[in-house]
Amino acid sequence: MVKEIERAGIPVVHICTVVPISLTVGANRIVPAIAIPHPLGNPSLDKAEEKALRRKIVEKSLVALETEVTEQTVFDK
């Protein structure tokens, strides 16, 4: 899906847990996530901490959308 959205001309960022799969599929902007059953959360944290963690990943994905890339790039910092 990520590739078809990109092909349609819309910049897209892929937030996913298994980065090698995303690289194989052909996503260009990739943000690593936490875990397969909860990519944007962590049930062992309290609600506020968990939301802050989610916000950090989403903010990273926004930075990825604002960044010019020429090849597949993993935004893991």
Added chain:
Amino acid sequence: MAKIRIVHYINQFFAGIGGEEKADIKPEVREGAVGPGMAIQAGFGGEAEIVATVICGDSYFGENIEAAKEEVLQMIKGYSPDLFIAGPAFNAGRYGVACGTITEAVQNELNVPALTGMYIENPGADMYKKAVYVVETKNSAAGMKDAVAKMVPLAKKLLSGEEIGAPSEEGYIERGIRKNYFTEKRGSQRAVDMLVKKLKGEEFTTEYPMPDFDRVDPNPAVKDLSKAKIALVTSGGIVPKGNPDHIESSSASKYGKYDIDGVFDLTSESHETAHGGFDPVYCNEDSDRVLPVDVLRDLEKEGRIGELHRYFYSTTGNGTAVGSSKKFAEEFSKELIADGVDAVILTST
């Protein structure tokens, strides 16, 4: 002659430990054959014995690839196998990646003949087909018998050092290796034969398939996110509670488009996942863990983004055919463009 010593790798599901709720188990080892190992051992007809089976949860492996690889490799090494077999993984994505990773490590680091098997659309096949022998299987475990029938003869050839034939003869996925050999007909004659067949509209087999690089260049960055309309898309199967469109838990034939106008937070009352390929407990408690609507609403209010698009699109990326997901995205991307969406955040489990 002593029996061939095989070590076999399988996931928690094929070991009978459990489904997705057990996908986070760490590597463990059991003596002898387990689950599909029985069929593989039988396929060797007494010539070989599975001395140990290494089992690991698919999510544990997917989330800790480097560490899990090392742990599993040490376990395999301890049994000094003559041959290593992983899977087959059929169309299970994380399992396929695990099988490919370990098969490559055993082959290259332990110098032990190794092979695995999977369905051609498994992401693990694309990642590892050049590095190792990946026998092409059907897309579900119903193809076990067929898979074993291809894997055993290839395994025997690898062991004996016998020459391995072409992918179509041996049943493995093309590795992109070219080999010189003598033929009866010279090149010019073969080329003309092929051309004649092509002109007649008959089937012909090329001797030099062009590599298929389906890559899309990245689009330019979004200039000003504070004015941008952002849409959410997911393969994590998020749907309104009750799954009104009956999106399948695996091999999805459709996607859903859902209105989140006025929705500021996904809750256990409002949303859930239809995805059958991961433990749904955490996501059903709070679907923001897969589709971050709550955070994007905050960022919208703060002006970091212009607006969150009124609809999100969702399907289950669990064994779903590449062709289907391509079609889904082609369709809804047109709608996204018509709706003036500037960028997409796509989340996957």
